Amino acid sequence: MKKQRFHRVLAAVLASVMLALCLPFSHVAFAAGEEVTPDAPEALGALSGFLHASAQTTDNTVGLTVNVHTYYDTAKEYTVSKQGVEGSPIIFYVMNTNTERIGTKSDEEIVRSLLDRGFFVLVLDYMKNEKALSPDLDWSIQDIRAQVIGGQNFAGTKSYTAGTFTDGKMTGGPSDMAISYVLPAGYDIAYRIPYFSYDLHGAAGSLERIAEIWNNDF
Structure with missing residues (x-):
C-alpha cells in the first residue's frame, strides 16, 4: 500500500516537472518572480539597431501596464539643457492604444525620422x-512622463553618449528645464520652426536699423 502511494506521488512530481518544461520560458521566469524584458513592437522591428533598452512598468495614477522601449542613435550626441542652452528633447511615441490611429506614415518611418533629427x-x-x-x-501617459522628468530611468544602467538618461536629456539637467513631447502613433512633430525672425523675414535693413538704434540711443 505504501509502495503504491509512493509511486503515485512520484508520478505526480514527474508530471509537474514535464508540464513546467512545456511552458514558455517567460511564464516560468514570471512565476519565479524574475523580470522579463518585453519585446519591441513588430512595427519597429527594422529599428532594432537603435533599441537599447526595454522595460515594463505600471503608471501610478490609473494602473495601466505599458512597455517602455528606449531608442537613440549612438552616432549622435545628446546634451543636457542648461540656462540659455536648449538640450536634446525626448519624444514619447505612444503605440497600440485603444484609440483610432491618425496618419498614413508607418510607425517605423516616423520613429526613424525622429532619430535622424536628433530626438531621443x-x-x-x-x-x-x-x-x-x-x-x-x-x-x-502624463504619469510616465512625470516619472521620467523626475528622474526615473527606464533604461536601467545603460550609458549614453553624453551620460545616463533621466529627464528627457541627461543626468544633471534640472527637471524644470526638461523638454519632452507626446506623439500618438501616426503623428510627427515640426520642431524649431521660427514664426518670425528679423534676419529671415524682416525688411531689408531691419537688423542694421536695430543695431543703429541700440548703439546710438541707449
Missing part, C-alpha cells in the same frame, strides 16, 4: 489594452 525616443507600447483610451490613457 521613448516608445510607450500599451499592447492594445482595451482600457488604453481617454481619460485613463491621458493620465497614464
Whole structure:
C-alpha cells in the first residue's frame, strides 16, 4: 500500500516537472518572480539597431501596464539643457492604444525620422489594452512622463553618449528645464520652426536699423 502511494506521488512530481518544461520560458521566469524584458513592437522591428533598452512598468495614477522601449542613435550626441542652452528633447511615441490611429506614415518611418533629427525616443507600447483610451490613457501617459522628468530611468544602467538618461536629456539637467513631447502613433512633430525672425523675414535693413538704434540711443 505504501509502495503504491509512493509511486503515485512520484508520478505526480514527474508530471509537474514535464508540464513546467512545456511552458514558455517567460511564464516560468514570471512565476519565479524574475523580470522579463518585453519585446519591441513588430512595427519597429527594422529599428532594432537603435533599441537599447526595454522595460515594463505600471503608471501610478490609473494602473495601466505599458512597455517602455528606449531608442537613440549612438552616432549622435545628446546634451543636457542648461540656462540659455536648449538640450536634446525626448519624444514619447505612444503605440497600440485603444484609440483610432491618425496618419498614413508607418510607425517605423516616423520613429526613424525622429532619430535622424536628433530626438531621443521613448516608445510607450500599451499592447492594445482595451482600457488604453481617454481619460485613463491621458493620465497614464502624463504619469510616465512625470516619472521620467523626475528622474526615473527606464533604461536601467545603460550609458549614453553624453551620460545616463533621466529627464528627457541627461543626468544633471534640472527637471524644470526638461523638454519632452507626446506623439500618438501616426503623428510627427515640426520642431524649431521660427514664426518670425528679423534676419529671415524682416525688411531689408531691419537688423542694421536695430543695431543703429541700440548703439546710438541707449
